[in-house]
Amino acid sequence: MKVHGKPMRSIWLAPDAQAAEAIDQTRLPHALVTVRLTTLDEAAHAIRSMQVRGAPLIGATAAYGVWLALRADASDGALEHGLAVLRGTRPTAVNLHWALDDMRQLLAPLPPAERVAAALRRAEAISDEDVAINRAIGAHGLKLLEDAWARKGRQGRLEVLTHCNAGWLATVDFGTALSPIYQAHDAGIPVHVWVDETRPRNQGAQLTAWELGQHGVPHTVIADNVGGHLMQHGQVDLCIVGTDRTTAQGDVANKIGTYLKALAAKDNGVPFYVALPSPTIDWTLRDGVREIPIEQRDGTELSDVTGRLASGEVATVRITPEGSPAANYAFDVTPARLVTALITERGVCPASHDGLLSLFPERRGRAE
Numbered sequence: 001m002k003v004h005g006k007p008m009r010s011i012w013l014a015p016d017a018q019a020a021e022a023i024d025q026t027r028l029p030h031a032l033v034t035v036r037l038t039t040l041d042e043a044a045h046a047i048r049s050m051q052v053r054g055a056p057l058i059g060a061t062a063a064y065g066v067w068l069a070l071r072a073d074a075s076d077g078a079l080e081h082g083l084a085v086l087r088g089t090r091p092t093a094v095n096l097h098w099a100l101d102d103m104r105q106l107l108a109p110l111p112p113a114e115r116v117a118a119a120l121r122r123a124e125a126i127s128d129e130d131v132a133i134n135r136a137i138g139a140h141g142l143k144l145l146e147d148a149w150a151r152k153g154r155q156g157r158l159e160v161l162t163h164c165n166a167g168w169l170a171t172v173d174f175g176t177a178l179s180p181i182y183q184a185h186d187a188g189i190p191v192h193v194w195v196d197e198t199r200p201r202n203q204g205a206q207l208t209a210w211e212l213g214q215h216g217v218p219h220t221v222i223a224d225n226v227g228g229h230l231m232q233h234g235q236v237d238l239c240i241v242g243t244d245r246t247t248a249q250g251d252v253a254n255k256i257g258t259y260l261k262a263l264a265a266k267d268n269g270v271p272f273y274v275a276l277p278s279p280t281i282d283w284t285l286r287d288g289v290r291e292i293p294i295e296q297r298d299g300t301e302l303s304d305v306t307g308r309l310a311s312g313e314v315a316t317v318r319i320t321p322e323g324s325p326a327a328n329y330a331f332d333v334t335p336a337r338l339v340t341a342l343i344t345e346r347g348v349c350p351a352s353h354d355g356l357l358s359l360f361p362e363r364r365g366r367a368e
């Protein structure tokens, strides 16, 4: 996407081809800072600390991380060590594990002397594939937004609510949930986005709002608990969110709070869509609530808040009493029954096993 008129991706090969570079998302929206990743440990830290975050971007960063590991040592042991370090960074986004499995399948059979070049080629291919997938998700999602706009008589604004950041910052480019919104805006549909702030890391307030502002998409940041009220008063035409892992039955793991939004949408007859790139489908799982690992992060992400002071200085302050424990669950699972449809790069389908198999028939009968 464009930042101050200049095309950018969230991660890219450094011009000297000796490193990967990425937007440090912990510095947004107050500063646009690039972080240079030259080692396995720097790539792992970038994922763990959320300098880079979002399921597809985590996968792409991990692929570059394997390349960086092999640049230092292309032995079998170094490959396995690198895969293990990266796999241990975050548990929920299946893209991380898919990308690492993909890299291992490619690299393990190769002689060490061929691994570095092959790893870089694959990491770049994974990034390019993500961009193509997201463009396609945008095109399929655009049709849903056009239909919603037509149902509304093309009057007023098309009111869309989203949770967390499933925009281009969460992917290599274009985003998933925000991709249809960008395409609708560019097609002249007067879309307005209710942006859930998304406590505690504020991916909505700090990242989605920044992205939408950069592209000129009208939006309003709201507290996470406002969405149900807006839906009760007819101020939301549809919801669209991303996912970190979707089961073969259509259960959706996404940022904490997504499930509650889906409940409110169901109660108010508001369509609830999930933008789902196929690398985020976990074909091995059936029951998301029971089987998807939910990341628990440090409680200081809840007790402390970082922002810009009136002086312009960025500072972190504590908002809870000293000694009050904080439980920081980073994701929840929305059962398929609350999902209106899944928007994949191959089209839109019901949130069900049959629905997914209708778009991915090659998965029928495969023992996962």
Ligand SMILES: CSC[C@@H](O)[C@@H](O)C(=O)COP(=O)(O)O
Binding pocket: 053, 054, 055, 056, 093, 163, 164, 165, 166, 167, 170, 171, 175, 176, 177, 203, 241, 242, 243, 244, 254, 255, 330
């Ligand atoms: C296309 S990104 C989809 C999801 O990864 C996104 O909605 C989300 O939950 C991100 O969580 P995060 O903890 O910021 O990595």
